[in-house]
Amino acid sequence: MRIILAPMEGLVDAPIRETLTKVGGIDRCVTEFIRVTHGMLPPRIFYKYAPELHNNSLTRVGVPVAVQLLGSDPHMMARHGAKAAELGATQVDINFGCPAKTVNKHKGGCVLMREPELMHEIVAAVRQAVPATVLVTAKMRLGYDDRSMGVACAQALEAAGAGEIVIHARSKKDGYKPPAYWEEIAKAREAVKAKVIANGDIFTVADYWRCREVSGCDDVMIGRGLVARPDLARQIRASQRGESIEMMTWLEALALVQEYGCALQGWLEDKYVTGRIKQWMNYLRQGFSEAEALWPQARKIREVAPMFEFLNQATAVDQRLIDCCGQQDVANSLN
Structure with a gap:
């Protein structure tokens, strides 16, 4: 299997x-x-x-x-x-x-x-x-x-x-x-x-x-x-196995995107890095409402440095919301 x-x-x-x-x-x-x-x-x-x-x-x-x-x-x-x-x-x-x-x-x-x-x-x-x-x-x-x-x-x-x-x-x-x-x-x-x-x-x-x-x-x-x-x-x-486990949170998914972006910088020229990050974020819209909320801003970014700054800011904002309200309320606040 x-x-x-x-x-x-x-x-x-x-x-x-x-x-x-x-x-x-x-x-x-x-x-x-x-x-x-x-x-x-x-x-x-x-x-x-x-x-x-x-x-x-x-x-x-x-x-x-x-x-x-x-x-x-x-x-x-x-x-x-x-x-x-x-x-x-x-x-x-x-x-x-x-x-x-x-x-x-x-x-x-x-x-x-x-x-x-x-x-x-x-x-x-x-x-x-x-x-x-x-x-x-x-x-x-x-x-x-x-x-x-x-x-x-x-x-x-x-x-x-x-x-x-x-x-x-x-x-x-x-x-x-x-x-x-x-x-x-x-x-x-x-x-x-x-x-x-x-x-x-x-x-x-x-x-x-x-x-x-x-x-x-x-x-x-x-x-x-x-x-x-x-x-x-x-x-x-x-x-x-007949089990149920907790699903990945948006913060965890966002951390993966940041990790991926860092790896891309040693893999592709900068002009291609932002495009691939945006491709992944576009797909993440299907799995996370938070990604859907961020997409209108993310899709406009063309340079690498602004993209990483955007991801860092999104992580910081989501973490503050979770600390204050909890994970479910973060998703609700972005819908």
């Missing part, structure tokens, strides 16, 4: 993986995709996306991290899979799920679901190129134009040697609009022997249990839900 942190392009980078895995409950992470085209990428690119390669492909708290590749050339994908393994990757994941127009236009991600034979060729080439001890996995959707390709593509991936298959419960055309079609994941799961992992619209503990029931999958991958509620995996773990 594993919980895997999804690879959200432009947000779930190494610093946020460190932050979220430290909170607890996450069994595995996957990097943002490394785009494979015609030339061989140097090791520094692999280390940029997966600095955990320097630590046996583990975060600081010991959570395994898979290196994800995206591309359509089987030969080049195989070469990059082999290089990832050479640098220390214990799992190579292949992206067949990205719905971004730019990516699909250049024959990457979900558009490849129109060609299950090519998906098979790519996975087979990577599987042959990496040592048997390295797990080769794939992430896909239910299809590109519609949700009719889930079974055929899952079978193609399994036949090519994919040990595990993550399925996001929508087509490219569906985007991220609700609902998630978990029942379609069940059809693909029943058609293959490989481990199938369900993904899509798990925002609460109740969502987790419904997804497992409908999809029939023991393992799930969570992206937006974990970014919006950093303690969601920990809450799910408690529910698996």
